[in-house]
Amino acid sequence: MEKGISPAVIRRMPRYYRYLGELLEDGVERISSNDLSRRMHVTASQIRQDLNNFGGFGQQGYGYNVQFLYDEIGKILGQTHMNHVILVGVGNLGQAIANYVRFEKLSFKMIGLFDIDPSKKGKEVSGIKIQMVDELEDFIKTHQVDIAALTIPKESAEPIARKLTELGVKALWNFAHVDLDVPEGVIVENVHLSDSLMTLSYNITKMK
Amino acid sequence: MEKGISPAVIRRMPRYYRYLGELLEDGVERISSNDLSRRMHVTASQIRQDLNNFGGFGQQGYGYNVQFLYDEIGKILGQTHMNHVILVGVGNLGQAIANYVRFEKLSFKMIGLFDIDPSKKGKEVSGIKIQMVDELEDFIKTHQVDIAALTIPKESAEPIARKLTELGVKALWNFAHVDLDVPEGVIVENVHLSDSLMTLSYNITKMK
């Protein structure tokens, strides 16, 4: 479809998607890059340039049809098909993420929870029974797993990631505070809470 | 101290800090930008350029002293003083974040938890009693609050943010999936899990 879209552009797409979703809820049918730029506090030029990476979705003299554009961005972001997610590490954060995926996004489905702690075996979180990490192999071989969320301590992140990728998992959503070394073709999306907090703390310090 | 450091640089500083911390644990005393670049998979040039935004921490022919550089970056990131954090919205994610802040980072201290649900009143999470949102005003007036974490639904994010900033809170760690409109001088650090997941899903789709 497209080739070599810059990461900067891709990071902005979910934000467009969100604003368009809100417009849709508000019953807005059409929007110009100018109106949208005012709402989103970005330049109209950037919006047009970003969208044109993927195709010409607008119409001169009219603007963009909100529903159409929303659907198109949805397609781009892979919101048209179901993504099956498993999660490894059912601690506090793991449970929160499990619930988050369960309720927040329709195109993602949590299908398995795994932990290393035997005392958690069989307990239910968000309606799913917790399994042991050594059951991962069986599970992945018998289920379609698109994404594995890693909410584990940084010490175990590397071995678990290796195991998962060896079993064919192609996308990791990594919450462990470590950079994972994965084979070619595997995607890692990091959520480094610690980095985020430190950035905040830097900005606070700078302000003073 | 410094002026106009680019956001791109700042985003990288916590990563340097982490790697230096690991080197320190491993008992490494000195490191060259070249060695570090190999470990971190970035260019040596970028490392030198980034660090030089804040001062000349290295020595020709020697490299960087790990302990010294670690401490300096710590200072830059505001890790030398305690940051007092409160959290609003003690749901699944809120509890996870409360625990996270409690155990993960020494320079941040969770000092208050707030929720709107009366049934949660007085319950303890991570050793802290949950208070009601209408007690926020009293609390902020009588305690030093550096950061407020917002783990609430997007509908309540805007009014709560307004209330907090009116009460003088200068930094928000926002987990709600909405862009907050805050007064000049208030810092917002967003953690948009949904955006992160969608970026992942985009990359999966693209790969196929």
Place this chain on the structure above:
DNA sequence: TCAGGCTTGTCAAACAATTAACAATGTAAG
């Protein structure tokens, strides 16, 4: 149906970030 006004898609210019190159300077070994 037509003219005037919008608004896009796109090209070019301005700006920002990254990488490369290298002179200056310190290290370290003999």
Place this chain on the structure above:
DNA sequence: CTTACATTGTTAATTGTTTGACAAGCCTGA
């Protein structure tokens, strides 16, 4: 003490991103 080498800090070149400008073309009201 001296020389060969390592490595920084910094300047210059390159690459990438954002903004500005405008022709082309559709919309809308008369």
